[in-house]
Amino acid sequence: MGQLILIATQNLLQHKRRNLLLGIAIALVTAMLITLLGLSAGIETTMLRSATTLSSGHINVAGFYKVTSGSAAPLVTGHKELERLVRENTPHLDYTISRMRGWGKVISDTTSFQAGINGVDIDTERGLKNVLRLAPQKDYKPGGTEEIRGNLDNLREPNTVMLFVEQAKRLEVDVGDQLTISAPTPRGVSNTLSVSVVAIAKDVGFMSGWGIFVPNQTVRDIYQLTEDTTGAIMVYLDDIAKLEEVENHLRQLVAKAGHRLMEKDSNPFWMKFERVGNEDWIGQKIDITNWEDEISFMSWTIQSFDALTGILVMILMILVAVGIMNTLWIAIRERTREIGTMRAIGAQKGMISKMFLLEAAVLGFASTAIGALAAVLIAYSINTSGVVIPSEAFQLFTMSETLHVLVRPQTVVFSVGLLTMFTTLSALYPAYRAAKLKPITAIHHVG
Amino acid sequence: MNAIVTLNEVVKEYRLGSVVVPAVRGVTLAIDTGEFLSIAGPSGSGKTTLLNLIGCVDTATRGTVTVDGQNTATLSERALTDLRLHKLGFIFQSFNLIGVLNVFQNVEFPLLLLGNVSKVERTRRVEKIIEQVGLSEHIRHRPNELSGGQRQRVAIARALVTNPRIVLADEPTANLDSVTGDKIIQLMKHMNDNQDTTFIFSTHDPKVTRYADRVIRLKDGQIDDENGVPAKPLAVSA
Numbered sequence: 087m088g089q090l091i092l093i094a095t096q097n098l099l100q101h102k103r104r105n106l107l108l109g110i111a112i113a114l115v116t117a118m119l120i121t122l123l124g125l126s127a128g129i130e131t132t133m134l135r136s137a138t139t140l141s142s143g144h145i146n147v148a149g150f151y152k153v154t155s156g157s158a159a160p161l162v163t164g165h166k167e168l169e170r171l172v173r174e175n176t177p178h179l180d181y182t183i184s185r186m187r188g189w190g191k192v193i194s195d196t197t198s199f200q201a202g203i204n205g206v207d208i209d210t211e212r213g214l215k216n217v218l219r220l221a222p223q224k225d226y227k228p229g230g231t232e233e234i235r236g237n238l239d240n241l242r243e244p245n246t247v248m249l250f251v252e253q254a255k256r257l258e259v260d261v262g263d264q265l266t267i268s269a270p271t272p273r274g275v276s277n278t279l280s281v282s283v284v285a286i287a288k289d290v291g292f293m294s295g296w297g298i299f300v301p302n303q304t305v306r307d308i309y310q311l312t313e314d315t316t317g318a319i320m321v322y323l324d325d326i327a328k329l330e331e332v333e334n335h336l337r338q339l340v341a342k343a344g345h346r347l348m349e350k351d352s353n354p355f356w357m358k359f360e361r362v363g364n365e366d367w368i369g370q371k372i373d374i375t376n377w378e379d380e381i382s383f384m385s386w387t388i389q390s391f392d393a394l395t396g397i398l399v400m401i402l403m404i405l406v407a408v409g410i411m412n413t414l415w416i417a418i419r420e421r422t423r424e425i426g427t428m429r430a431i432g433a434q435k436g437m438i439s440k441m442f443l444l445e446a447a448v449l450g451f452a453s454t455a456i457g458a459l460a461a462v463l464i465a466y467s468i469n470t471s472g473v474v475i476p477s478e479a480f481q482l483f484t485m486s487e488t489l490h491v492l493v494r495p496q497t498v499v500f501s502v503g504l505l506t507m508f509t510t511l512s513a514l515y516p517a518y519r520a521a522k523l524k525p526i527t528a529i530h531h532v533g
Numbered sequence: 534m535n536a537i538v539t540l541n542e543v544v545k546e547y548r549l550g551s552v553v554v555p556a557v558r559g560v561t562l563a564i565d566t567g568e569f570l571s572i573a574g575p576s577g578s579g580k581t582t583l584l585n586l587i588g589c590v591d592t593a594t595r596g597t598v599t600v601d602g603q604n605t606a607t608l609s610e611r612a613l614t615d616l617r618l619h620k621l622g623f624i625f626q627s628f629n630l631i632g633v634l635n636v637f638q639n640v641e642f643p644l645l646l647l648g649n650v651s652k653v654e655r656t657r658r659v660e661k662i663i664e665q666v667g668l669s670e671h672i673r674h675r676p677n678e679l680s681g682g683q684r685q686r687v688a689i690a691r692a693l694v695t696n697p698r699i700v701l702a703d704e705p706t707a708n709l710d711s712v713t714g715d716k717i718i719q720l721m722k723h724m725n726d727n728q729d730t731t732f733i734f735s736t737h738d739p740k741v742t743r744y745a746d747r748v749i750r751l752k753d754g755q756i757d758d759e760n761g762v763p764a765k766p767l768a769v770s771a
């Protein structure tokens with residue numbers, strides 16, 4: 087075996103130019119695969135961060151309350167009891183928060199738009215406070231200053247609102263200005279409420295444009311709900327790898343406590359109104375979802391990105407396979423006499439095929455390793471230099487304004503392994519043909 | 534006598550498109566263990582073809598070839614390869630060394646194929662045989678850094694290093710100066726005397742023929758009894 091690797095390596099080095107070209111091609115494909123997978127992983131972590139900051143816990147204990155069978159409100163009644171149950175019985179729990187959920191129109195002096203209304207108890211919002219950064223005035227106001235105005239903690243006060251930069255720009259408001267929130271109620275009338283802007287935060291992915299943040303009590307005021315009502319209990323874990331296990335645990339826990347549970351439906355809550363509204367029941371039902379469910383309408387981005395990566399890499403790999411087979415055909419032709427000699431001396435067929443497979447494997451491994459190294463360097467330089475994505479359409483895809491490439495060690499191992507294996511497999515047929523050469527014809531071969 | 538190789542009515546035809554080229558035309562021959570046999574004959578008379586048949590790298594069109602008691606036509610590809618590895622040593626007319634390996638590695642190669650020779654033992658045997666063919670100074674050189682005669686000697690060392698029962702040598706001295714050629718022949722003769730190794734070589738070289746126990750003369754693929762040393766009585770009856 088050692089001798090075979092030596093022969094394989096030496097033969098590769100004998101034909102530096104053609105093997106170098108092939109090696110570069112394999113390295114490029116590897117680098118591309120790892121970079122694209124890294125980009126996909128980067129987008130996914132950005133998504134996770136955005137989603138779990140803005141609209142979801144790792145797991146949500148939420149649900150619908152139906153006064154009549156034809157209506158559906160995204161509410162959990164008696165939530166304090168339920169939240170205590172969850173808090174005391176959830177393994178791997180980091181913390182829980184409780185958020186009201188609403189939908190309405192945000193109106194300034196100049197314009198208005200529809201937005202989700204997120205209710206928060208700012209003192210309990212550890213994640214929000216950690217992730218959100220307040221924006222300097224110049225970010226949202228033409229001719230603004232570097233001054234950061236406002237304070238998240240002011241959301242403690244009733245009738246206040248926190249906006250994101252993009253929203254503040256559109257509404258042309260600053261911290262201290264008044265806005266009107268108008269929300270339709272089940273009784274068919276719209277309730278309005280005046281709120282003052284207390285903070286303007288930097289955008290967190292493009293999803294931050296979809297909702298505003300107000301105190302929980304403000305949402306209750308708009309919809310005239312009691313203190314013991316919330317929209318969702320959001321559960322954050324200290325180990326997100328345990329998500330599925332904990333989610334199942336919670337379903338059992340909540341059902342056992344006597345609550346009616348909705349069937350698992352991997353969609354965000356706002357896509358469920360129509361279905362729930364058409365169901366024939368009244369009262370309270372609990373719906374348990376995770377963060378991926380709540381942004382499942384966005385998962386096509388990652389899925390299509392991964393699919394594109396797959397197709398692209400596959401096409402390139404087919405080209406590489408053709409290259410490898412072609413190179414090996416040449417090598418076998420050049421070394422026909424040598425193959426015959428080895429066979430005549432007493433080398434079995436298997437050894438000949440092993441020799442050529444090893445040649446491909448050595449080339450494959452060396453090239454993919456170099457490609458992987460290149461990918462890590464590319465990822466590092468992209469991440470540190472903060473490459474800005476120029477097109478908004480593409481920002482929608484990547485969920486952020488800058489490229490973030492997350493290269494995980496297992497991705498590197500996977501890619502190097504996969505492409506080395508593929509390279510080696512491409513050599514199977516040529517290697518088989520080489521082994522089948524008759525020693526006598528091989529010895530007679532001229533050239 | 535106990536024959537280690539027998540050929541009975543062996544015919545070898547090559548097919549070139551629709552033309553059939555007879556290379557060996559009905560050779561019957563028995564070679565004893567420990568014989569030092571020379572096959573002589575003009576170019577194209579079938580010497581190489583005959584050696585290839587005995588060496589199990591080629592199969593006869595008709596007739597039977599027995600090597601070490603086994604009819605080679607009945608052996609599987611794998612068994613033939615094993616036979617070549619364990620019983621035969623081959624010295625090709627055109628050396629056929631492995632280009633990317635140096636002298637030491639080329640000679641070591643068949644020992645690696647045997648699989649059960651320790652590294653220390655391999656090194657000892659390889660270095661010894663390389664010294665015997667006079668290439669110690671070139672032990673780390675690659676074939677393309679050697680002269681034709683030197684390559685020939687590497688090929689000889691490679692064939693002898695496993696101490697095979699039978700050594701087949703196709704014009705082993707053709708590329709050697711007469712002094713080296715003599716030395717090589719003496720080395721072979723020495724192995725022949727001490728280890729009872731059977732040597733079968735084709736040659737034009739009268740110096741080599743002098744050492745031979747027996748000379749078979751080929752002409753147009755047949756044994757030419759009239760001009761050659763009369764063949765020994767055949768051990769094959771059927």
Ligand SMILES: Nc1ncnc2c1ncn2[C@@H]1O[C@H](COP(=O)(O)OP(=O)(O)OP(=O)(O)O)[C@@H](O)[C@H]1O
Nearest residue numbers: 530547554555556575576577578579580581582583
């Ligand atoms: N692979 C082949 N295909 C067709 N004809 C062949 C082949 N090998 C040998 N021959 C023919 O068979 C005959 C015997 O060839 P062989 O090589 O055995 O002769 P030789 O005695 O070894 O000659 P030389 O002294 O030149 O080496 C020749 O006529 C040759 O042309």
Ligand SMILES: [Mg+2]
Nearest residue numbers: 580581626703
């Ligand atoms: Mg010949």
